[in-house]
Every structure is written in C-alpha cells, then in structure tokens.
Amino acid sequence: MFDRLNFPQPWLSLILFLTWQLLSDGISGASVVMGLILAWLIPQLTQGFWPERLVFIRFWRMPVYLLRMLLDIVTASITVSRLILSGRQPKPVFVCYPLDLQHPLAISILASTISLTPGTVSSDISDDQKILLIHTLDADNEQDVIDAIKNRYEKPLMEMFQ
Template identity: 30%
Template structure:
C-alpha cells in the first residue's frame, strides 16, 4: 500500500512537471508536495494509511540527520584547525531498542556517517551497539543523544 501511494505520488509529480513545462528540482518538489496533499484529500482511510503518517516523519528525519551531520562536521573541523585538541575519545555501549537487523543496520550506518563517530560492533544478542566517539564528555549524555535522536526517530519510521 505504501509503495503504491508513493508511486502514485511520483507519477503525479512528473505529470505536474510535464504540464508546467518547468524542469527544475524546485518545481518537482512543489509537485510532489501538491500530489501528496491531493492524495491525502482523496484518501478514505487516513488513519490506516501509513504513507501519510510516515512521509512527514521521513522528511523530518532527513532534516534532523542533516542538522546532526552539519553540527558534527563543524565540531571535527574546529578541532582540526585549532592548535589545541578537544578530543575525549571513548568506546560507548549503547543499549538498543531496535530489534530487527534492518533497524540495527540503519542505526549503525547513520551513526557511522556522522563525523566523529564509528559503529564498531553489535553484541551477539543484538541488545548492545558499540560505538567509538571522538568527543565523549559525558557517557550518559552521549547515550541519551543517540537513543532520543537517531534511534527514536528511526524506530518511528520503521515501525
């Protein structure tokens, strides 16, 4: 059902671009949002339709990830260009609420994509993720940031 709604949304977006004759990213995004709104209006089962619930969460997650990515890049770049190093490296055990292989893999990859952090391993029982971080001022705060940031938002999308 989600795939059908998404493909319908893409098709309507391309139709919008073809009708307007303006082939730009902005026009496509506008058409995508317009099609999303139209599909939502004509949908009869809004409460049961996961596409309309997950779509905004995915967009919010992308913006959250970009914010975290920029913040981490600035922190690492500042540490590199200044004479004093502010690194406080450590390996942290993060207890996982993610249960499936897909959820754990996505979480580990998102953490690794963020500069200054690297996912090292997952425990045999898949309850702990080991992460190396360059800046660990407070272990509990670091764990809370991952759990309340990446993991919580990721689980909202995948479940």
C-alpha cells in the same frame, strides 16, 4: 507472466528509480525507461538476500529524520573542524550503546547514521543485537552520547518501524 512483473521490494525500487533520475543528466524518456528497468531488475536479482518486505509503519516520518540527520552531519562537521583547528587534544571514548530497536533494518539505519556523522562511528554490534559499540572522537561523558543518540535518532526510528 504478470506474476514476474511484481516489485518484491517496492520501497527499494522507488529509491533506485529516484536515485537513477538524480544521477542522470536530466530527465528524458531514456532515463525514465532505464530507471524503471533498474528499479524492477535489481530487486528481482537480490530478492534472495531480503528476508522480509521492507515495512515502514509511519513512512512519512522519514523525510524529517533525513533532514535532522543532514543538519547533524553539517553541525558535526563544523564541530570536528573546530576541534582539529584548535589544537586541543580530543577525548576519544568507546560507548556501549544499549539498543531498544528490534527491527534489523532500523538497527542498520541507526548504525549507518552514527557512522555518517563526523566524529562518531559504529564499530560492532553484539550477537544478540542488544548492544552497539560506538567510537566517539571527543566526549566528556558516555551517558551524554547515549542520551543524544536515543533522543535524536533511535526514538524517531522506533516510531517509524514499531
């Protein structure tokens, strides 16, 4: 019986539980119990979709990454707003970004981070998962976009996953 009570994705369970508590109208006994039930049940039901356990080698670096991402989202929002309000024509560019990441979850986090940042969107990944196609709203130089993403996002993700 206790074999069924395991958490196949402990990180997912923790994130689900914390998210449920944040979305609840205050912390109560009922919200904690419901959060625990969902944190156990959802990973159990989706276990077949997860090829392997979520592995962060240096998980303590994630809060720093999330803070950097949040600050970049705010900064990019201001930059895009200024661009729109100035009336200047943007210079949209498609960038073929060479990936050094190999872990599928790390690649997914990178693509999501790029898409969450205003002014950029990751639009495709090559079949061999070596090239990420990124659209930028306004860029002078393709190499500047590649360097910024490598230094701000990909290197910290490599430190977390490899």
